[in-house]
Amino acid sequence: MTKRMTFIPEQDWLDHYMKANPAEDRTEVQQSLRETMAFKAQGGRCECGEPIWAAGSAVCGSLMCFSCITGEADASDEYEAYLPDDTLKSETRVAELML
Numbered sequence: 262m263t264k265r266m267t268f269i270p271e272q273d274w275l276d277h278y279m280k281a282n283p284a285e286d287r288t289e290v291q292q293s294l295r296e297t298m299a300f301k302a303q304g305g306r307c308e309c310g311e312p313i314w315a316a317g318s319a320v321c322g323s324l325m326c327f328s329c330i331t332g333e334a335d336a337s338d339e340y341e342a343y344l345p346d347d348t349l350k351s352e353t354r355v356a357e358l359m360l
C-alpha cells in the first residue's frame with residue numbers, strides 16, 4: 262500500500278513547481294497538467310492499474326502513477342494537484358465533447 266501524497270490546488274502546485282524549476286514555462290506546464298488532470302478525472306489509470314499521478318505525469322510526459330514514475334512506494338513527500346470542482350467539471354465536459 263502506498264502512502265498518500267498531499268493534495269493541493271492547481272495554482273499552489275504550479276507555484277511550488279515553478280519555484281523549483283524557474284526555467285520552465287508556467288503556461289505549458291499548466292496545459293500539460295490540465296490534460297493529465299482531465300484524464301485522471303475520467304478514471305484514467307496507469308498501465309499497472311493504479312490511478313495516475315496527474316502532477317508527476319504532467320512533468321514527465323507519460324500518464325503513469327507515482328510508483329511507476331519514481332520507483333518508490335512512499336508518496337508522502339509529494340504533491341498532487343487538483344482543480345476546484347467547477348473548473349474540473351467544465352474541463353471534463355470539454356474533453357467529452359472532443360471524443
Ligand SMILES: [Zn+2]
Pocket residue numbers: 307308309310311325326327328329330
Ligand atoms: Zn503504475
